[in-house]
Each structure stands twice: as structure tokens, then as C-alpha cells.
Amino acid sequence: MFNQLTTFGRSATQLVFGSITLAAVTLTSLYIHSPFAATAFAYLVVIMLFSLMGSFIASSVLSIVSIAASVYLFTPSTFGLRIGDPEDLLVVVAFLTASIVGTQLIGKVRQEREAAREVAAKLRHSAADLHDREKRWRAIFEHNPVMYFMVDEAGTVLNVNTFGATQLGYAPAELVGLSVLKVFLEEDREAVRKCIEACLTNIGQSHTWDIQKVRQDGSVLWVRENAKAMLWADDKPIVLIACEDITERKRTEFALQRSEAHLAQAQELSHTGSFGWNTATGEVFWSKENFRIFEYDPETKPTPQHVLDRTHPEDKASVQAILDRASQGQDFEHEYRLLMPDGSVKHIRAAAWATRTATGDIEFVGAATDITAAKQTEQQLRRSEAYLADAQQLSRMGTWAWDCHRRCFAYRSAEVSRLFGLDPDELVSLETIRSRIHPDDLALQQEVQRRAIEQKAGNFEYDFRIRLPDGTIRHIHSVAHAVLGRDGTTVELVGTHMDVTEQHVARERLENTLAALRESEQRFRDYAETASDWLWETGPDHLVTHLSEHASAVGILASGLIGLPRWEIACDVEEEPEKWRRHRAMLDAHLPFRDLIYRAVSKTGSAFYVRTSGKPFFDLGGNFLGYRGVSTDITARIRADQAEQELRKAQADLAHVTRVTTLGELTASIAHEVNQPLAAIISNADACLGWMGRETPDLPAARRSVDWIIEDAIRASEVVRRVRALAKKGEIEMVPLDINEVVKEAITLVTRELVNQQVTLRTEFAPTLPTVLGDRVQLQQVIINLVMNGIEAMQAIDDRKRELTIQSSRDDKGRVQLSVTDCGAGIADEDIDRLLDPFFTTKSSGLGMGLSICRSIVQAHGGRLSIVRKQEPGATFQFVLPVVS
Missing domain, CATH: 3.30.565.10 (Histidine kinase-like ATPase, C-terminal domain)
Structure with missing residues (x-):
């Protein structure tokens, strides 16, 4: 409608202005008396010019008006429409033809020009639209959060989007022109090359694979690549690759795999297998550890009957009863034994609870734990408790626990009962305990207990005496500490009583010995302070020729020694013949000697010790004349040395007593140190039996277990050796x-x-x-x-x-x-x-x-x-x- 109105408006305008122009031409021609042909030509020019406005109808009307006006006004029959002159008719026909044909041609030219203009406008619009689309797709290609690669058949990168290059730490220009294999691990490049070849072999077919790519900084990310080959404009094949970053997904997968592996390892380490049982369908699921515990082939499809087949004959009835109750939807937890094909026995603790599936079926989820080692350890613990009781009896140390609320023993070992002279099975009252404590020590014992209850922390040591009904007195050393309840108050005192009666007696003996030793040392010190040396001289025959007067002061009868050799004065010649043989050999060789010590008898008949040194002397001719020397009474020093040896022996005895006492205090530590390798021996022995009990015995693993048993046995033996060494009394x-x-x-x-x-x-x-x-x-x-x-x-x-x-x-x-x-x-x-x-x-x-x-x-x-x-x-x-x- 709009186009029709526009055309009508254009035609009306052309007709109005054309008519005005023709009127002007007509008036002008009349004024100048222009001939008919000239006026017709002028009309034709006006019509041609106005035909450019594009309306053929308006041009046709103007042509008719022009012919009518020219015939009417400029032909010989003026003011009439009749044409009398044939030439004028020819002009009219030529004018009409020229105007119509010209108008038509001009209209077509104008239409073609407008059509060309429209085509050009459309082309410009299409080019702009294409450019806009190209920019949009380029933006999508560049910034799409997916890596895009375009490679040729040789694997060279033709193009890469910005996101893809950035993900790998490159700029796009750094990757274009390089081999696409550069961004893959060395070990994966051959696989990538084969994938590209597969794409080129199947043009248009998509191929997908997961692989790792290497960033510029050396880090690695996982991608899922979707590739398709297509023919380029010049029929050359290219490969388009879209890469999706699946690093987090892979990490999750790997974490799940590790979690499953850790669960399997945890079950293996804890000897616990998991299982599932649908009572309606009878479907049973076992973990790998369950198969190992029951020693079935993992390819076996497990059923409840497999459990019954392995159950110990004495426990089958109870296991069957458990299964029957479970089929009614009751949770269960029980222990039973397995009798393995090799005759060994395993202890199992099984627990499961019931759930409802989406279909309403009862399904059990549970775990079965091999507690054989724990059972054996429990038996070993009972043996260890018996050993501990023996150790307490040997070390005379008992353990106890005192209930502060009930004011009675919550626990007392057999050794505590023996120390107090009580029956181990007898219920003992507080009065009975107090009656056995020495009256002089009862107040101290009660005060220490009160202080331990109030202070609540630390160990408390005290000594007291027990007076038995037969009058025997025992000295006790006690160590205790408080045990607190949930409310922070002391609920128990736990401690030990050690019989130190022998140590007390030994201490008294030692004190007496030390007092006697001090007195003896003082006596010998007085002797040493009042004693003095004396001089002597012998002749060539080694007989005494002279003694100084000091000899008599120390009890030596000087006159009685003159004329005697030294070996006749001494009284230890027979006891130490080698010493005197060497001494006489030195005298015969006329060599000086020093610090010869020998024993002699004083004038009162008591033995004394002499240290003597001598030097030969000669006359001017070099003839040997005898020896001169000095002697010292060293009896006090010899006695002191003997006393010191006795002191050292007493100290060694006391040190031994102290070590034995310390061993008693460390009984718990010693038992712990021995129990550790014993428990390891049991565990390794059980493992060895397991390796040997396989269908195909695993001898290397069994040998390793035996090696570990030997090592733990040596370790236990070493603990015992050290304890025996500390307890041993030796040089x-x-x-x-x-x-x-x-x-x-x-x-x-x-x-x-x-x-x-x-x-x-x-x-x-x-x-x-x-x-x-x-x-x-x-x-x-x-x-x-x-x-x-x-x-x-x-x-x-x-x-x-x-x-x-x-x-x-x-x-x-x-x-x-x-x-x-x-x-x-x-x-x-x-x-x-x-x-x-x-x-x-x-x-x-x-x-x-x-x-x-x-x-x-x-x-x-x-x-x-x-x-x-x-x-x-x-x-x-x-x-x-x-x-x-």
C-alpha cells in the first residue's frame, strides 16, 4: 500500500509540473511564432525530462496533451484538431512514437538503475552481516571455555583459540606453526599421532579419547579430546580438535580409586572383611578380605552355606540360629570359630544390621573380623598375668587398689595378701588392715593417704612396718598415686607394696660396718702419724750389719736382727717364692731396688708390713761392700687397703641391693618390654602358619615371618639378659x-x-x-x-x-x-x-x-x-x- 501511494504521488507530481512546463513552452512558442516541428521537439524534450521521474502513465498523458496542444494551436487548421498537412501528421506520429518509446526506455533504464542500486545495497548489507557474523563466531571461537585446535595432516597447528592457548600457558601465536605433539607427554605422542591418523582415515567421523597435556610451565592437565577431520577449501584435509578440561574429574576418579584401595588395605591390615546379604534374593556380596578370611577362591559366588561349611562343628548350631533370626530382619553380632581345611582354627567376630531396599527387601550390611590374634593375645595376657604374679612373689612386691568411697581394697594381688598375712580370698575390713600396721606407723600411713586423696596428682612414697600376729616385723616401701573420677574427685589409690625387710637389715649392717670402718681407719691413721722410717745396712753377704734406733720404736728388736739376711727376717718367703727369687737375683747382680714389700713379726709377736728400698755401695776400687737403704712400716696402709676392699665389697653389696630394688620398681616396664616381642612372635608365627597353610605355600613370606620371629626372640632374650645382668652379683x-x-x-x-x-x-x-x-x-x-x-x-x-x-x-x-x-x-x-x-x-x-x-x-x-x-x-x-x- 505504501509503494502504491508513493507511485501515485510521484505520477501526480510529474503530471502537474509537466503540464505547467508544457504550458510555458506553449506560450513561449506562440509568442515567438515557433513552427509546429520546433514546438513538437520542445514538447518532446519536456516529456523526456519529466519521464525521468519514473511514471509512464504521467509521461503518456503529457504526450497526448502535447500532441493535442500542438495540433490545436500550431497546425494550419488553427484551433482545430484536424491535421491537414501530411508532414504535420508525420511529425505527430513521430512525436507520439518518440515520446512513448523514449518514455518507456527511460523508465526501463531507471528501473534497472534502481534495481542495481537495490542489489548493491543488499550486497553491502550482506557483506556487513557476514562481517558481523564472522566477528561473532570469531569471538565464540576465541573465548569459548573449550580448547579448540586446528591442525593439518602433518600435525602442525594451523589455529588455536585464545582460551586453549591460555590454558596451556601460551599465546596463540606461540603455538601456530608448531607440532601439536609439543603439548603432549613424550610417552603419549605416539598415541596422539595414531589418533590423528584415524581421524584422517575416516573423514567426517568423530573420535574421542582422554589424554594428558603439558603446560608451558611443565604442569599437566587431563583433557577429553573430540576430533573430526574435514576437507578444507582446497580439498586439503584438516583436523578440528575440541578439548574439554577433565582434570578435576580425573582427580576425583583417582581419589575414588585410592579410597577404594585404602579401604581394601585397611580391611587387610585390620583383618576385617565386609559383606552384604539380601535375604529375599539370597544374593551375597563379599569383599576381598572376606574371601581371604574364609579361604575361598575370589571367583566363588558366596552364599550363607559357604559360611556354615567353614564353621567349627561345635559352633554350627549357634551360627544357624543367628542366620535364621537374621532372615526375620533382626540385627546380629556374635563370635564363632572357623575350622579351616588345614585343621587350623580361626576366631571370627561378625556384626550386621538390617536395612530395607527400595523394593522392600531386607538387606544386611556387616563386617567379619578375624580376631584369632586377639584371642591368642588374650591367652598370652593371662599367661603374662600369671608370670607377673610369679615375678611379684619373687621380688616380694605386690600391687593393690584402694576404694576411697567404700574404704576397702578394690583389688589386691596375692603378694599383698602374703605381706599382710591374709588369705587372698578373704574379704578384709579396714580395721583388719589397720591392726596389721605397726602402731607407731599408723598415723603416718593415714596422713600420706589423706594427702594423696587431696592432692590428686603425682606419686606418693612412704615406708611403714607390718606386725604379723606371730610378732614378725616386716618393713614395707609403698608407692601410690590417685585415680580421679569424672567429677574430679579421687575414687581410688593405686600402688605397690614392696617388702624391703632384707634391705633394711642390710642397711643396718652396712651402717655398723661403716662405723667400724671409720674407727679402723682412725686407728690406722694414728699409727701412720706416729710411725717413722728407719735406716739399715747390709754387708757383702747381705746380712744385716746396722739398724737405726727408730727400728725399736716401731716394735722391731734391732739387736735380734743383726747378722740375719732379709729373707730370714721376713715370714712370707714360702708364700711368695717368686718375689724373693727376683729380689735375691737383683742383690746378686748388685742392682738397686725400690719398694720391696714383705711381712715380718714384731717383738710382740704381731705381724707388720715393711716397705724397703736399697742401693748398693762400693769402695774406691769398685769392690762391692753391701747395701744401704731405708725401711718404712706400712702396716697401717696395708690394713687400710684391706679395709677399703671390705668397704668396696660392702658398697658392691649395697649397689646390688639397690639394683634389685630398682628392678622391683621397674617390674611393669620389664614385663612390657618382654611382652612386646612375645606378642610380635605370636603374630608372626600366626602369619607364618597362614603363609604355609595356603594351597600353594608362600615359602618366601613364611621365611620372612620366621626371620621376624627370630629377631623378636633375640630382642626378648636381650631384655632378659640385661635384667639378669643388673640383678647378677659379680666382679x-x-x-x-x-x-x-x-x-x-x-x-x-x-x-x-x-x-x-x-x-x-x-x-x-x-x-x-x-x-x-x-x-x-x-x-x-x-x-x-x-x-x-x-x-x-x-x-x-x-x-x-x-x-x-x-x-x-x-x-x-x-x-x-x-x-x-x-x-x-x-x-x-x-x-x-x-x-x-x-x-x-x-x-x-x-x-x-x-x-x-x-x-x-x-x-x-x-x-x-x-x-x-x-x-x-x-x-x-x-x-x-x-x-x-
Whole structure:
């Protein structure tokens, strides 16, 4: 409609303006008296010009109007429409033809020009649209979150989108022109090459694969590639590859696989297999570990009957009853035994709960655990408890637990009952216990118990006496600690009672011996201070020719010795013939001699010891005249040496008693150290039987288990050896030792005590320390004593971490140094100088001999034990030992 109105408007305009123009031409021609032909030509020009406006109808009307006006006005029959002159008719016909044909031609030309203009406009619009589409698709290609690669048949990258290049750490220009294999792992490049070849072989067919790509920084990502080959404009094939980043998906898959593997390993390590059972369909699922436990081929399709077939005959009825109740939807948990084809027996604990499937079926999900090792360990534990009871009886140490609310024993070992003279099966009242405690010690014992209940932390040691009905007195050393309930109050006291009667008697004997020793030392010291040396002289025949007057002062009858040789004066010639043979040989050779010691008899008939030295003398001619020398009465020193040997023997006896006492205190640690390898032996033996019991015995695995059994047996034997060495009473054996190894062996015996007292042990061993010469057992006794003292010093500490440090090093003189440091309350300044003295102690129940014995042992090894003064809390004891040169 709009086009029709536009055409009509154009035609009307053409007609109006054309008519006006023709009127103007007509008037002009009339005015100038233009001939008919000229006027017709002028009309034709006007019509041609206005025909350019495009309306053929308007041009035709103008042509008719022009012919009518020209005939009417300019032909000889003026003002008439008749044409009389043939030439005028010809002009009219020619005018009409020219106007119509010209108008038609001009209209067609104009239409073709407008059509060409429209075509050009459409082409321009199509080009712009194509450019816009190209920009949109280029933007989609560049920024699509999928990597796009375009490669040729040789694998060269023709194009890559920005996202794809950025994902790999490149700019697009850096990848174009390179081989696409550059972004793949070396081991995957051959597979990529084959995939591209497969795409080129099947033009237009899609191919998909998962593979890893390498970023520029060397990191790797997983992608899923979808590739298709197509023919390019020049019929050359190219391959379009779209890559989807599936790294997170792969990580999830790998994590799931690891999780499944870890679950399988966890089941294998815990000997627990999982199972599922649909009671309606009878379908059963077993994990791999379940097949191993029941020793069925994993290819077997399991059923409940397979469980019954392996069940021990004595347990089949109970297992069948469990299965029957389970079919009714009841959860179950029970233990039973399996009788394996090789005759071995396994203990199984099975538990399962019922669920409902989507179809309403009852389905059980559960687990079966091989508890054979636990059962064997339980039996072993019972044996260990029996061994512990024997150990308590041998060490005369009993364990107990006191119920603070009921005020009676919650537990007492048989040894505690023996110490109190009670029947182990008898119910004992508080009055009965108090009646057995010595009246003088009852108040102290009650006070210690009250303090332990109130303080709630740390160990409490005290000594008391038991008076049995027959009047026998036993000395008891007790160690206890509090056990707290949920409300923070003390509910129990747990501790040990050790019979130290023999140690008490030994201590009294030792005190008497030391008192006698002091008196003897003082007597011999007085003798040494009042004694003096005397001079002597012998002739060429070695007979005494002269004695100084001091000889009589020491009880020697001088006149009675003149004319006698020395070997007739001495009374030990027959006892030590080799000594006198060497001495007479030196005299015959006229050689000087020093410090000959022999025994003689004084004028009162008592034996005394003489140390003598002599030098030959000659006349001017060199003739031998005899010997001159000096003698000293060393009886006091000899007696002192003998007394010192007795003292050392007494100290050794006391050290042995101390070691035995320490072993009693460390019974729990020793039992723990022995039980560990015993448990490992049982476990490895069970594993060995498992390897041997297979259809095809796994001999290498069984051999490894036997090797481990041997190693654990050696380890247990080594613990026993060390305990026996500490308990053994023998001579000192000085051998080269590595002090670090000595410390490590000693630590194993106090490890349990460290754990019980919540003490953290830190060791700082200097590497490549030189060896020392010493007795392993005595040095271990020193280390254990220092460690136990450190543990006791930290019992009351609750405001900081309890830490004990053992450090080995070399001092500034090159000696080996070992220090033991605690973080306890420390040592008072006034006590430091006396702490190493015998019978001095800061403990309420201590003997005061532990550190004194340690100092004696260290000094016997040529070393020195000392206390290091420091500012911070705690104390440090250290000793140094000379190294082996």
C-alpha cells in the first residue's frame, strides 16, 4: 500500500509540473511564432525530462496533451484538431512514437538503475552481516571455555583459540606453526599421532579419547579430546580438535580409586572383611578380605552355606540360629570359630544390621573380623598375668587398689595378701588392715593417704612396718598415686607394696660396718702419724750389719736382727717364692731396688708390713761392700687397703641391693618390654602358619615371618639378659664401651616408668664419641638411678611439661660427659654440697645412699659425678669418664 501511494504521488507530481512546463513552452512558442516541428521537439524534450521521474502513465498523458496542444494551436487548421498537412501528421506520429518509446526506455533504464542500486545495497548489507557474523563466531571461537585446535595432516597447528592457548600457558601465536605433539607427554605422542591418523582415515567421523597435556610451565592437565577431520577449501584435509578440561574429574576418579584401595588395605591390615546379604534374593556380596578370611577362591559366588561349611562343628548350631533370626530382619553380632581345611582354627567376630531396599527387601550390611590374634593375645595376657604374679612373689612386691568411697581394697594381688598375712580370698575390713600396721606407723600411713586423696596428682612414697600376729616385723616401701573420677574427685589409690625387710637389715649392717670402718681407719691413721722410717745396712753377704734406733720404736728388736739376711727376717718367703727369687737375683747382680714389700713379726709377736728400698755401695776400687737403704712400716696402709676392699665389697653389696630394688620398681616396664616381642612372635608365627597353610605355600613370606620371629626372640632374650645382668652379683668387668649404647639399654628398663609418670624423655647424643673403659652394669645402674631421681623430682609438677633430658658430649678436656636434667623443683643451695654424701637425703622415705653409690661407681671408673648449678627450675647431674687412649 505504501509503494502504491508513493507511485501515485510521484505520477501526480510529474503530471502537474509537466503540464505547467508544457504550458510555458506553449506560450513561449506562440509568442515567438515557433513552427509546429520546433514546438513538437520542445514538447518532446519536456516529456523526456519529466519521464525521468519514473511514471509512464504521467509521461503518456503529457504526450497526448502535447500532441493535442500542438495540433490545436500550431497546425494550419488553427484551433482545430484536424491535421491537414501530411508532414504535420508525420511529425505527430513521430512525436507520439518518440515520446512513448523514449518514455518507456527511460523508465526501463531507471528501473534497472534502481534495481542495481537495490542489489548493491543488499550486497553491502550482506557483506556487513557476514562481517558481523564472522566477528561473532570469531569471538565464540576465541573465548569459548573449550580448547579448540586446528591442525593439518602433518600435525602442525594451523589455529588455536585464545582460551586453549591460555590454558596451556601460551599465546596463540606461540603455538601456530608448531607440532601439536609439543603439548603432549613424550610417552603419549605416539598415541596422539595414531589418533590423528584415524581421524584422517575416516573423514567426517568423530573420535574421542582422554589424554594428558603439558603446560608451558611443565604442569599437566587431563583433557577429553573430540576430533573430526574435514576437507578444507582446497580439498586439503584438516583436523578440528575440541578439548574439554577433565582434570578435576580425573582427580576425583583417582581419589575414588585410592579410597577404594585404602579401604581394601585397611580391611587387610585390620583383618576385617565386609559383606552384604539380601535375604529375599539370597544374593551375597563379599569383599576381598572376606574371601581371604574364609579361604575361598575370589571367583566363588558366596552364599550363607559357604559360611556354615567353614564353621567349627561345635559352633554350627549357634551360627544357624543367628542366620535364621537374621532372615526375620533382626540385627546380629556374635563370635564363632572357623575350622579351616588345614585343621587350623580361626576366631571370627561378625556384626550386621538390617536395612530395607527400595523394593522392600531386607538387606544386611556387616563386617567379619578375624580376631584369632586377639584371642591368642588374650591367652598370652593371662599367661603374662600369671608370670607377673610369679615375678611379684619373687621380688616380694605386690600391687593393690584402694576404694576411697567404700574404704576397702578394690583389688589386691596375692603378694599383698602374703605381706599382710591374709588369705587372698578373704574379704578384709579396714580395721583388719589397720591392726596389721605397726602402731607407731599408723598415723603416718593415714596422713600420706589423706594427702594423696587431696592432692590428686603425682606419686606418693612412704615406708611403714607390718606386725604379723606371730610378732614378725616386716618393713614395707609403698608407692601410690590417685585415680580421679569424672567429677574430679579421687575414687581410688593405686600402688605397690614392696617388702624391703632384707634391705633394711642390710642397711643396718652396712651402717655398723661403716662405723667400724671409720674407727679402723682412725686407728690406722694414728699409727701412720706416729710411725717413722728407719735406716739399715747390709754387708757383702747381705746380712744385716746396722739398724737405726727408730727400728725399736716401731716394735722391731734391732739387736735380734743383726747378722740375719732379709729373707730370714721376713715370714712370707714360702708364700711368695717368686718375689724373693727376683729380689735375691737383683742383690746378686748388685742392682738397686725400690719398694720391696714383705711381712715380718714384731717383738710382740704381731705381724707388720715393711716397705724397703736399697742401693748398693762400693769402695774406691769398685769392690762391692753391701747395701744401704731405708725401711718404712706400712702396716697401717696395708690394713687400710684391706679395709677399703671390705668397704668396696660392702658398697658392691649395697649397689646390688639397690639394683634389685630398682628392678622391683621397674617390674611393669620389664614385663612390657618382654611382652612386646612375645606378642610380635605370636603374630608372626600366626602369619607364618597362614603363609604355609595356603594351597600353594608362600615359602618366601613364611621365611620372612620366621626371620621376624627370630629377631623378636633375640630382642626378648636381650631384655632378659640385661635384667639378669643388673640383678647378677659379680666382679667388675672393665671393657671398652660406647656410652650412647649404654644409655639406650638403660632407657629400655625405665620406659614404662616414664610413661606412667607422664614424663617426656628427650635425648641429645653426640655422634662419634670415643669409647670409655668401664663396667656396663654399674654404669647402667648410675644412669637408671639418675633417671629415677629425675622422675621423682617432677612428681609434684603440674604447671608445666614434665621433661627429662639425657645429653652426651665431650668436655673441654676431651673426656666423655653425660648429663641428666629434669624440670622439677630444683635443689636448695644449702643442700647441694651435701647431696652426694652417704645417708643425706631430701626424701621422706629415702636412704641417702643412691647418689653416694653413683659417685663411688663413677670414681671407681676414674671419673667425677657433680651437680650443675642453674637458674631455671630443675636440676642437672652430670659425670665425666676418661676415654680409652
